[in-house]
Amino acid sequence: xxxxxxxxxxxxxxxxxxxxxxxxxxxxxxxxxxxxxxxxxxxxxxxxxxxxxxxxxxxxxxxxxxxxxxxxxxxxxxxxxxxxxxxxxxxxxxxxxxxxxxxxxxxxxxxxxxxxxxxxxxxxxxxxxxxxxxxxxxxxxxxxxxxxxxxxxxxxxxxxxxxxxxxxxxxxxxxxxxxxxxxxxxxxxxxxxxxxxxxxxxxxxxxxxxxxxxxxxxxxxxxxxxxxxxxxxxxx
Ligand SMILES: Nc1ncnc2c1ncn2[C@@H]1O[C@H](COP(=O)(O)OP(=O)(O)OP(=O)(O)O)[C@@H](O)[C@H]1O
Numbered sequence: 001x002x003x004x005x006x007x008x009x010x011x012x013x014x015x016x017x018x019x020x021x022x023x024x025x026x027x028x029x030x031x032x033x034x035x036x037x038x039x040x041x042x043x044x045x046x047x048x049x050x051x052x053x054x055x056x057x058x059x060x061x062x063x064x065x066x067x068x069x070x071x072x073x074x075x076x077x078x079x080x081x082x083x084x085x086x087x088x089x090x091x092x093x094x095x096x097x098x099x100x101x102x103x104x105x106x107x108x109x110x111x112x113x114x115x116x117x118x119x120x121x122x123x124x125x126x127x128x129x130x131x132x133x134x135x136x137x138x139x140x141x142x143x144x145x146x147x148x149x150x151x152x153x154x155x156x157x158x159x160x161x162x163x164x165x166x167x168x169x170x171x172x173x174x175x176x177x178x179x180x181x182x183x184x185x186x187x188x189x190x191x192x193x194x195x196x197x198x199x200x201x202x203x204x205x206x207x208x209x210x211x212x213x214x215x216x217x218x219x220x221x222x223x224x225x226x227x228x229x230x231x232x233x234x235x236x
Contacts, residue, residue, distance in 0.1 A: 003029035003186035004063030004076055004153035006049055011058035013048060020044055020210030022058075026203070031180060031187040033197030033218065036207035037233065042190045045207065046156045049188065050079045062154060073102075078147045079156040082163060085143040086131040092118065092142050093127040099150035110149070117145040121175065137168045144175065148183075157189040161196075169193075173200050194234045198222050206230045 006026040013020045020041045026032050034042045047053040051072035060068045067075050086095045100110045121141040140160055161169040191197055204221040206214040214227040
């Protein structure tokens with residue numbers, strides 16, 4: 001895997017009378033923290049990239065592809081949500097195997113890759129467990145293992161560690177940082193935690209009222225030179 005650039009070109013979208021407009025260019029292999037008040041449009045932005053929502057106008061470009069109307073499964077993208085990433089009736093190995101084959105027809109090579117991904121995320125020995133028999137952190141490790149076997153150039157994280165305690169959250173962010181160093185995928189991560197953004201991201205996109213109010217290097221956004229609205233939002 002290596003990353004792909006993501007571009008939203010004059011993308012407009014609305015839910016009833018909530019209108020949003022996104023213009024954003026994310027460089028290949030960079031990590032962008034998507035931050036902003038509740039209801040500002042962070043999840044919608046990720047859903048437009050993933051293909052769960054389709055723009056009213058404008059274009060979504062991923063690498064060389066115009067993905068604007070492409071169905072989610074065909075996009076070179078993986079996404080992890082805060083919860084419900086796994087199928088409750090399938091064991092850990094099968095949930096990860098789905099990243100390779102939707103019908104779970106797995107070759108010996110696929111099975112090796114599933115085992116390697118589970119080893120990489122620290123889940124060896126838990127292959128036969130059901131999601132309900134795992135902790136919240138372990139379930140998100142399963143989701144990350146599936147990302148590894150899916151091997152797509154863009155990874156979208158919609159507050160995947162928000163319900164974990166602080167120490168575990170840091171541990172999971174560290175795992176994401178390592179996987180990024182190994183694979184080089186482009187990451188867009190929604191987070192409400194400035195510490196998480198500072199630890200992981202090289203860019204911060206600040207969303208306010210359905211538009212990108214600021215987009216700059218994390219170094220700048222977490223300095224005294226950050227836009228006033230962002231400083232107010234993080235309580236700086
Ligand atoms: N399925 C939907 N139907 C109608 N309106 C929606 C839907 N999903 C989101 N909205 C509205 O669109 C706006 C943006 O929502 P979105 O979920 O993208 O915000 P967010 O920044 O991710 O919020 P949060 O931080 O609370 O998760 C909000 O006003 C929300 O109420």
